[in-house]
Amino acid sequence: MxxxxxxxxxxxxxxxxxxxxxxxxxxxxxxxxxxxxxxxxxxxxxxxxxxxxxxxxxxxxxxxxxxxxxxxxxxxxxxxxxxxxxxxxxxxxxxxxxxxxxxxxxxxxxxxxxxxxxxxxxxxxxxxxxxxxxxxxxxxxxxxRRIGEYGLKLLNSGDGILTHCNAGKLAAVKYGTATAPMYLGQERGYGFHIYVDETRPLLQGARLTAFELAAAGMDVTLICDNMAADIMKKRLVQAVFVGCDRVASNGDAANKIGTSGVAALASYYRIPFYICAPTSTIDMTLKSGSEIPIEERKETEITEMWYEKRMAPENIKVYNPCFDVTEKELITGIVTEYGVAYPPYEESLRRIFEKKFE
The missing domain is CATH 1.20.120.420 (translation initiation factor eif-2b, domain 1)
Structure with a gap:
C-alpha cells in the first residue's frame, strides 16, 4: 500500500x-x-x-x-x-x-x-x-498561487534559488509563499536548483523545507546557515526568496532569525532578494520595522534541544530572538498576490492596497 x-x-x-x-x-x-x-x-x-x-x-x-x-x-x-x-x-x-x-x-x-x-x-x-x-x-x-505566478516571472529556467526557514506548503495551506514560484516552476519544467538554509535554532529549513520540496521532486541541496556566502560567491544562486511574518509600511520585513544576514550577503554579491508576503502580512499601521514586536524564545532551543546531552555550559547567558528585521534597503522587491512592490515601498505598498480594495 x-x-x-x-x-x-x-x-x-x-x-x-x-x-x-x-x-x-x-x-x-x-x-x-x-x-x-x-x-x-x-x-x-x-x-x-x-x-x-x-x-x-x-x-x-x-x-x-x-x-x-x-x-x-x-x-x-x-x-x-x-x-x-x-x-x-x-x-x-x-x-x-x-x-x-x-x-x-x-x-x-x-x-x-x-x-x-x-x-x-x-x-x-x-x-x-x-x-x-x-x-x-x-x-x-x-x-x-498568485504570489507564485508573480514570483515565477522574476526567475529563469535553471536558476539557483536560496531560501531561509520554511515559507512553503507547511507554512500555508498549499504552495506556500516563498516556495510558491518553486512549486509552479516544478510543474512547468523550469528545472530550478533550490538551496535550503538549515535555519538555526529550530531547523525549519532542514526539517520542513528540504522535506517538502524533495517530496515534490525538486532538486534540493541543504546547507548550513553559514554557508550562504560561499554559494553566493560561487554564483550558484541567482535569486533569494523568503517569506515573512510582518512587513511595515516602509518595506522593512520581519522574518525568521538569520534572514537579515542573508539579505546583507545578497546585497553584497548583487543577487536579488525578494520577500514573499500576502497582503494580510503587511501592516500598514507600522511606520518601520523598529515597531515590530520580536518574540524571544526559550534558551533550551539553543543549549540542548537537538542534542542527546546539553552541549552548552551550564548557566551560560543565551540570546534567542525568533525573528530579525530586514531593512527595506536590502530588499529588491516584495511579492504579493496583487503584484510586486518595489522601492520606494511607502508608495508601492500603498498602490498594492489600492489595487486590493478597488
Whole structure:
C-alpha cells in the first residue's frame, strides 16, 4: 500500500464531524507525520505557541478555525454573553505568537463577523463564523498561487534559488509563499536548483523545507546557515526568496532569525532578494520595522534541544530572538498576490492596497 507524501496532507483544516481544528504536528517532521485534532482552546494556543503549526499564513488559518471551534463551545443563546466570552477567547489566542500579524488579522476578521451580525441570534452567528473561517482557508490557497505566478516571472529556467526557514506548503495551506514560484516552476519544467538554509535554532529549513520540496521532486541541496556566502560567491544562486511574518509600511520585513544576514550577503554579491508576503502580512499601521514586536524564545532551543546531552555550559547567558528585521534597503522587491512592490515601498505598498480594495 502506497504511503501518502507530505504534499497530500492539508497543513491546516477543519473536521466537521469532530468539530475540530486539524493540523500536521510540525515538531515531529520529517520523522513522523501525525495529524492533531484539537478542540480545546488551550491546546490550540499551545499548538501555535510551540510551533506545531507555524508560518504566517498557516497561523492565520489555524487561528480562524480555532476561534470558530472555541466559539461553538460557548453554551448560551444570550448574544451579549456570547460576545463577551468570544472576545475573551480571541484575546487569549492573540497571545500565542506576538510577531505574526496574520494571527491578529484572522482573529479580527472573525470578530468582525460577530459585530456585523449582532441581532441574528447566536446559532446564526456561529454558522457565519464557520463560513468565514473556511473562506480564510480557501483564500489562502488562491493567494499563495498568485504570489507564485508573480514570483515565477522574476526567475529563469535553471536558476539557483536560496531560501531561509520554511515559507512553503507547511507554512500555508498549499504552495506556500516563498516556495510558491518553486512549486509552479516544478510543474512547468523550469528545472530550478533550490538551496535550503538549515535555519538555526529550530531547523525549519532542514526539517520542513528540504522535506517538502524533495517530496515534490525538486532538486534540493541543504546547507548550513553559514554557508550562504560561499554559494553566493560561487554564483550558484541567482535569486533569494523568503517569506515573512510582518512587513511595515516602509518595506522593512520581519522574518525568521538569520534572514537579515542573508539579505546583507545578497546585497553584497548583487543577487536579488525578494520577500514573499500576502497582503494580510503587511501592516500598514507600522511606520518601520523598529515597531515590530520580536518574540524571544526559550534558551533550551539553543543549549540542548537537538542534542542527546546539553552541549552548552551550564548557566551560560543565551540570546534567542525568533525573528530579525530586514531593512527595506536590502530588499529588491516584495511579492504579493496583487503584484510586486518595489522601492520606494511607502508608495508601492500603498498602490498594492489600492489595487486590493478597488
Amino acid at each position: 502506497r504511503r501518502k507524501t507530505i504534499l497530500e496532507y492539508e497543513t491546516v483544516s477543519f473536521d466537521p464531524e469532530k468539530r475540530a481544528l486539524v493540523i500536521i504536528d510540525q515538531t515531529l517532521l520529517p520523522g513522523q507525520v501525525r495529524l492533531l485534532s484539537l478542540t480545546e482552546i488551550e491546546d490550540i494556543w499551545e499548538a501555535i505557541y510551540l510551533l506545531k503549526v507555524r508560518g504566517a499564513p498557516a497561523i492565520g488559518v489555524a487561528a480562524a478555525i480555532g476561534l470558530y471551534v472555541a466559539a461553538e463551545q460557548i453554551d448560551t443563546v444570550d448574544e451579549e454573553l456570547f460576545y463577551q466570552q468570544f472576545k475573551e477567547k480571541k484575546k487569549y489566542l492573540e497571545t500565542a505568537r506576538p510577531t505574526a500579524v496574520n494571527l491578529f488579522w484572522a482573529l479580527e476578521k472573525m470578530e468582525a463577523v460577530v459585530k456585523k451580525n449582532r441581532g441574528k441570534g447566536v446559532g446564526e452567528i456561529k454558522k457565519l463564523l464557520n463560513r468565514e473561517a473556511m473562506q480564510i482557508h480557501d483564500e489562502d490557497i488562491e493567494v499563495c
